[in-house]
Amino acid sequence: MQAVRPIPAVIAGDRSQRARLTGAILVLLLLITAVASLGWGASGTSLSRALSNLAAGRELAVQDRVVLLDIRLPRMVMGICVGASLAVSGALMQGLFRNPLADPGIVGVSSGASLGAISAIVLGGALPAAIAGWLGWALVPLAAFAGSWITTMLLYRIATRQGRTSVATMLLAGIALGAIMSAIGGLVILRANDSQLRDLTFWGLGSLAGATWPKLMVAVPIMAAGVLSAPALARGLNALALGEAAAGHVGIRVQRVKNRAILTVAAATGAAVAVSGGIGFVGIVVPHLLRLASGPDHRWLLVNSGLLGAVMLLWADMASRTLIAPAELPIGIVTAMIGGPFFLWILLRNRGVLDL
Numbered sequence: 001m002q003a004v005r006p007i008p009a010v011i012a013g014d015r016s017q018r019a020r021l022t023g024a025i026l027v028l029l030l031l032i033t034a035v036a037s038l039g040w041g042a043s044g045t046s047l048s049r050a051l052s053n054l055a056a057g058r059e060l061a062v063q064d065r066v067v068l069l070d071i072r073l074p075r076m077v078m079g080i081c082v083g084a085s086l087a088v089s090g091a092l093m094q095g096l097f098r099n100p101l102a103d104p105g106i107v108g109v110s111s112g113a114s115l116g117a118i119s120a121i122v123l124g125g126a127l128p129a130a131i132a133g134w135l136g137w138a139l140v141p142l143a144a145f146a147g148s149w150i151t152t153m154l155l156y157r158i159a160t161r162q163g164r165t166s167v168a169t170m171l172l173a174g175i176a177l178g179a180i181m182s183a184i185g186g187l188v189i190l191r192a193n194d195s196q197l198r199d200l201t202f203w204g205l206g207s208l209a210g211a212t213w214p215k216l217m218v219a220v221p222i223m224a225a226g227v228l229s230a231p232a233l234a235r236g237l238n239a240l241a242l243g244e245a246a247a248g249h250v251g252i253r254v255q256r257v258k259n260r261a262i263l264t265v266a267a268a269t270g271a272a273v274a275v276s277g278g279i280g281f282v283g284i285v286v287p288h289l290l291r292l293a294s295g296p297d298h299r300w301l302l303v304n305s306g307l308l309g310a311v312m313l314l315w316a317d318m319a320s321r322t323l324i325a326p327a328e329l330p331i332g333i334v335t336a337m338i339g340g341p342f343f344l345w346i347l348l349r350n351r352g353v354l355d356l
Contacts, residue, residue, distance in 0.1 A: 016295075019295060019297060030080070034314065036314075081220050087282055087312070090284055095298055109265065110280070113274065116144040149266030152266050154177060205333055206331050207330055219272075222270070231298075231303055237257065237298040283309075286309045290305055312335075
């Protein structure tokens with residue numbers, strides 16, 4: 001029997017036009033924010049002066065070239081990719097679990113990715129030289145991806161019973177899995193030497209300070225694959241909002257949608273954590289704001305989440321660079337100061353329907 005297909009229109013209601021407008025505004029805002037990020041910093045390097053020199057055919061000064069092209073530009077690219085990855089992953093998990101409290105950081109997925117990355121940094125030296133040399137910079141992102149994928153699969157298996165996902169079980173299991181992964185990570189860190197400990201210091205609160213072109217060459221393709229493949233899941237997630245049984249009746253292959261969503265979250269979150277450490281609350285704040293602004297249609301929600309996540313993380317990064325300049329505030333502190341109260345507000349706002 002031919003499957004019925006008008007699911008997205010049902011979910012979207014009459015807010016598609018608002019969602020399109022929101023997307024256009026976010027594209028413009030992202031362009032403005034990216035330019036601001038390039039020109040924002042404690043050094044005396046001026047983006048306008050550098051552009052004037054280039055327009056006049058003059059070479060950039062050594063300091064301008066290093067600061068703009070080797071420090072700020074890769075940091076900006078990393079901020080865009082990490083912010084988009086975390087926000088899209090949050091939107092996917094909330095659609096998969098049908099709950100606004102789902103987030104890779106809160107339910108332990110980020111902890112799993114961190115465990116994978118920490119294990120690669122500390123124990124990677126035990127690998128045969130040929131394998132370690134072949135993997136190169138890809139070792140840490142791939143290990144983080146594996147950790148996030150395993151954690152996501154465990155969370156889904158624990159929280160789902162007889163085709164139904166329990167919100168309370170999901171949150172409690174996520175907290176437990178996060179604690180377990182953090183404990184194992186602590187045991188691994190005990191084996192780290194002084195050099196490795198210095199490399200691991202930014203994992204706790206997250207930072208974009210380690211952005212380099214070699215790291216981006218490995219991590220960006222993984223994050224981009226996750227973010228760009230997410231909109232293909234929009235119709236399935238819209239159908240899942242009606243319930244798994246209803247989604248199956250209208251021709252949605254529910255298990256395939258779940259598997260692809262889990263793989264996408266694992267890839268995007270794992271690669272993001274691998275290069276930036278633990279940056280929390282982006283995945284829960286961004287999708288919820290967009291649902292309030294333009295509705296729950298995943299055709300627009302996933303795309304706009306990527307845009308707003310990138311904008312939010314770039315602004316958080318600029319704040320972390322300047323609030324206590326010339327020192328740098330970990331970006332995870334900035335996002336937690338915003339996201340923590342917002343999470344409590346969401347919890348209080350929905351406590352009557354969450355059955356917690």
